Amino acid sequence: MGQQKLYDDIPGTIVFDSDQAAKGYQLNQFCISLRLAPNREAFKENPESYIDQFPMTPEQREAALNQQWNRLLELGGNIYYTSKLAAYHGINFQELAGLMTGKGSTAYREMMVAGGRPIDGNRYKSEWEDK
Amino acid sequence: MAHISSGVACSHVPALGVASDTGISGDDYYGPIFKGFEFSKQWMEQEKPDLIFLVYNDHCTAFDARIIPTFALGCASEYAPADEGWGPRPVPVVKGHPELSAHIAQSLVLDSFDITIMNEMEVDHGLTVPLTMMFGQPDQWPCPVVPLAVNVVQYPAPLGSRCYALGKAIRKAIESYPEDLKVCVFGTGGMSHQLQHERAGLINSAWDERFMNLLVNDPDQGSMIEHIEYLREAGSEGIELVMWYVMRGALNRNVEEIHRFYHVPASNTAVGHMILENRP
């Protein structure tokens, strides 16, 4: 924990490593539970009591209930899990990326059709500093 | 004896499964992608493998955060398409080959690959999308499948070099199986893509091209690509490309590239696809 990691200097990226996985275990188990219809029903009926079955931190709980997608990743969530929570809200992978990048669905989709986010200028945090 | 005749590399973007299942695979957005696989479907009809050994990753479907095996070999007689949150894909149940699976499992462990054995497993888009791309929409998949699920969700995924070595051990296992079977090995996932946080949407076509060239011509070097390079250059989810090296390891040093297709984008991802035939 707290160690410098080789990938710390990649911008806009949370690598889901063992530290993040340990931090996000309950949060991710909550998200993945929504893969199944009966659980989605229960969550819809009473979000607060449903989520309380998963003993996560207050920050994680708040981020999950308020759909703070980047914050969820920072707090130990992984995209393959948080995407299930997104799907519950009717948000698909591409729309979710539109939200996380702050571009919005239309501009994000256009960026992808135009070839995606280029690698140049997006390798190192230092390249994002005057963004 | 069983033998390996060919390899297929193929992205497994979930949106391609949705496009096929909802009948929009011919539209302006998806049409060009499905077109790139028309050759492949014809090739498959000629090749007619008796069995597919399919390397893929599970996306928190069969394995949630409770259990994360690095390599898990399917040993069941069938694998049902899983509900990933919007109902199971309307595609045929995947038939297995439990006898061959058991043989491979034993051979791998005795060859120092301590894999996990899955006697029951549902399979997600990681496995079913490549079948759709290569076979279209048949009533039954034309041959049995032995699946190998690789952890690429929680970092670190196995090293490319380890995947490559595992491919070689899988080849040894298959070639020591007494039944006369023609086997095609699939490596799935990729290409460059990042699904998460502010850098989502990253695509690195130049890197993808170099990756495909190395895979064909210099896999000894390509399998040494380090995790940090995948993460930085191919995106945090692009690291699943290590799975292509399991497929490559199972083939001869000398292969002929029969087909290559590359397209940007499918949803958030660069689609890459290759067909490799073994050559002496």
Ligand SMILES: [Fe+2]
């Ligand atoms: Fe994948």
